[in-house]
Amino acid sequence: MPTKRVTSHDVARRAGVSRATVSLVLNRSESIVIAKETRERVLQAADELGYKPNSAARMLVSGQSETIGLIVSDPSILLVDQFVTQVLYGVEKANRQLGLHVLVAGLESGGPGSTYDDLVESRRIDGLIVLNPRAGDTALVSLIEKDFPLVLVGSVRHPGEVSVTFATRPVLMKAVDHVVSLGHRRVGAITFSPRSFIATEARLAALEAGLHAHGLALDADAIEVGDFSSESGHRAGLALLNRRPDVTAIFAGNDTIAIGVLSAAHALGRTVPQDLSLVGFDDLPFAPWLTPALTTIRTDGVHQGQIATQMLFERLNGRSPAIPRVRLEPDFIIRASTGSAKN
Amino acid sequence: MPTKRVTSHDVARRAGVSRATVSLVLNRSESIVIAKETRERVLQAADELGYKPNSAARMLVSGQSETIGLIVSDPSILLVDQFVTQVLYGVEKANRQLGLHVLVAGLESGGPGSTYDDLVESRRIDGLIVLNPRAGDTALVSLIEKDFPLVLVGSVRHPGEVSVTFATRPVLMKAVDHVVSLGHRRVGAITFSPRSFIATEARLAALEAGLHAHGLALDADAIEVGDFSSESGHRAGLALLNRRPDVTAIFAGNDTIAIGVLSAAHALGRTVPQDLSLVGFDDLPFAPWLTPALTTIRTDGVHQGQIATQMLFERLNGRSPAIPRVRLEPDFIIRASTGSAKN
DNA sequence: AGACATTGATAACACGTGTTAGCTAGCGCT
DNA sequence: AGCGCTAGCTAACACGTGTTATCAATGTCT
Numbered sequence A, B: 001m002p003t004k005r006v007t008s009h010d011v012a013r014r015a016g017v018s019r020a021t022v023s024l025v026l027n028r029s030e031s032i033v034i035a036k037e038t039r040e041r042v043l044q045a046a047d048e049l050g051y052k053p054n055s056a057a058r059m060l061v062s063g064q065s066e067t068i069g070l071i072v073s074d075p076s077i078l079l080v081d082q083f084v085t086q087v088l089y090g091v092e093k094a095n096r097q098l099g100l101h102v103l104v105a106g107l108e109s110g111g112p113g114s115t116y117d118d119l120v121e122s123r124r125i126d127g128l129i130v131l132n133p134r135a136g137d138t139a140l141v142s143l144i145e146k147d148f149p150l151v152l153v154g155s156v157r158h159p160g161e162v163s164v165t166f167a168t169r170p171v172l173m174k175a176v177d178h179v180v181s182l183g184h185r186r187v188g189a190i191t192f193s194p195r196s197f198i199a200t201e202a203r204l205a206a207l208e209a210g211l212h213a214h215g216l217a218l219d220a221d222a223i224e225v226g227d228f229s230s231e232s233g234h235r236a237g238l239a240l241l242n243r244r245p246d247v248t249a250i251f252a253g254n255d256t257i258a259i260g261v262l263s264a265a266h267a268l269g270r271t272v273p274q275d276l277s278l279v280g281f282d283d284l285p286f287a288p289w290l291t292p293a294l295t296t297i298r299t300d301g302v303h304q305g306q307i308a309t310q311m312l313f314e315r316l317n318g319r320s321p322a323i324p325r326v327r328l329e330p331d332f333i334i335r336a337s338t339g340s341a342k343n
Numbered sequence C: 001a002g003a004c005a006t007t008g009a010t011a012a013c014a015c016g017t018g019t020t021a022g023c024t025a026g027c028g029c030t
Numbered sequence D: 001a002g003c004g005c006t007a008g009c010t011a012a013c014a015c016g017t018g019t020t021a022t023c024a025a026t027g028t029c030t
Helices: A008-015 A019-027 A036-049 A055-062 A083-098 A115-120 A138-145 A168-181 A198-212 A230-243 A255-267 A301-316 B008-015 B019-027 B036-049 B055-062 B083-098 B115-120 B138-145 B168-181 B198-212 B230-243 B255-267 B301-316
Strands: A067-073 A101-107 A127-131 A150-153 A163-166 A187-191 A223-225 A249-252 A277-279 A296-298 A325-328 A331-333 B067-073 B101-107 B127-131 B150-153 B163-166 B187-191 B223-225 B249-252 B277-279 B296-298 B325-328 B331-333
Touching: A008 A019, A008 A036, A019 A036, A055 B055, A067 A083, A067 A115, A067 A301, A083 A101, A083 A127, A083 A301, A083 B101, A101 A115, A101 B083, A115 A127, A115 A138, A127 A301, A150 A301, A163 A301, A168 A187, A168 A198, A168 A249, A168 A277, A168 A296, A168 A331, A187 A198, A187 A230, A223 A230, A230 A249, A230 A255, A249 A255, A255 A277, A301 A325, B008 B019, B008 B036, B019 B036, B067 B083, B067 B115, B067 B301, B083 B101, B083 B127, B083 B301, B101 B115, B115 B127, B115 B138, B127 B301, B138 B150, B150 B301, B163 B301, B168 B187, B168 B198, B168 B249, B168 B277, B168 B296, B168 B331, B187 B198, B187 B230, B223 B230, B230 B249, B230 B255, B249 B255, B255 B277, B301 B325
Parallel strands: A067 A101, A067 A127, A127 A150, A150 A163, A163 A325, A187 A223, A187 A249, A249 A277, B067 B101, B067 B127, B127 B150, B150 B163, B163 B325, B187 B223, B187 B249, B249 B277
Antiparallel strands: A101 B101, A296 A331, B296 B331
16 A cells, blocks of 8 residues: 655645645646745745645636547457557547546447436546547537537537548549559559448449549449458458459559458469559558458558647637648659559 | 536435435445435436536535546557557457546657546546556556555566466467478567567567477577568568578467568568468457458457456455456467478 | 334545735824 | 736636445334
């Protein structure tokens, strides 16, 4: 059992002043109400005793917890796909630099809807960052409409939301240009998630638009649905290539899925990129080291997390962000998994 | 701005009782001191008003935050290797099921040493789980010696520590048996981290022991040092295979590194498993879907996180865990990346 | 009937901090 | 001397909850 906690009262007694003075010295950094000499004495006493203010008492009186909540929707995705982790890292790091703490909470899809309220109503957190928000999340929408300080990493297409997303359309059209310029005419796609996800449908639309600009189409039977994992990429890859063996290029929903597609192609005796071109998504750190090195679209998840934190910080300080919906521009990275189409 | 918070005082007024009664009803679940009918009235009032106790006030009076800290040493590892994320998931999920919150804090290797104190002394957390603890972390050792409720995921070899690790020696010896039985005689290794890490040195020793049992050795020049990432795996793989082209089997420090070794082998014109056998470590979800499917050692990170949580929970309730140092047994998973040695 | 036990609810304190209104002493000015 | 002003500090309140000692009311037993 640790020894008795040292309180501001102890510091006051040691410095020969009142507790109020201690509080003033330690918090009102630049107010000149305190004599230089007294200030020194207090600071020294606090230092000698190793005084750390009790966060609970401070929270209670200030109404602020200096803590933000990080909600991870469907946390099991963390297990299979590394992208969410990148965002999490960005959020944690940025908040650490701002002196804020981060409370992480997973939100199972079928779980209790009270997760938000437990955090918000108990005043345990000052603001919230929500990863991969689902449009059907009524508790979330309710918070947005209450104007609670909240930033989405993703979108639920609500007019009042503050969010950070990627503008996937331009970069995907650019990627399509690249693939088409290599001579590919029959292109397939494997989504990273069920089509009920807003982002997934948007990406398919972008691929269609890109192909359309070249007089080509994305056939409905050249689309397979994945679920973030390599396993789903393998399964979807097999299904797609068996149904449409004429397809010569595939857009994978993310790099993790691309791993599975590579193995599916191998299983069917097709070599990448000679017999099949493959484009990933996210440019996770392993992407350059797959065999062959993966052509992919780079989404900087760490940066996304940092921007989200910065926007939340603005809201916590009462300022509404200049741009409520930030859209980051991914880069297209050409490596070795895309090549000329066979005749 | 949200409306005024609802306090236990409001609930009391609505139910026509005192605040103390409200508190008794809501906390002392089974105490029969309260009349059935009064209890009902209070519960209904609380429900109608949507009352949630203020966590700060509760912390202040109870001295407990119902929150644990999760310290991630060297958090940038999160970016490249997925294993830490598995543990994080296990910790978050287990704590959620216990009704505890999780505060995540990264601990940069060169960062301020005050991270622990900020969390502990401010009473923001009740206990701590430390991922990948470093033996040189004096602040951590000091907490261990103070008997602060703390569980390591990893080890600093301190007699007083409570930790969860993997018994890697038996499974690595088993893996060596497998490789040797395939006819391999010249075996190399790529570590997952600098050799200053305790676990790394232990694993190398296990490989040596395994080879020694067959009259073989792990040559010093057949060892390369990696740093968790695929990139380091590629670099180390190239270096190792160039220096010792006679090596026919490689143990990679983790699956992420194995990805890089696969590409290094490919770059040197060596096919796995025909020209080179490769063993990974961790069995991350993508391992079965690499090309070829990776033979590896399965460490269940989620389980490790859950066990750590359970042990911390014991300590928080004043019980010291029955086994202070739990060692989990990994499984050896044979897939397609290991094959017969060429003659 | 009166002493007494029991049930049910409450007043009052404690937790440790931030902050505001106010107090004291010193000083300058008329 | 008397008055006002300022610099420097402090007393006192507020934050919202958990818990204990206490009190009122009701029944029970002799």
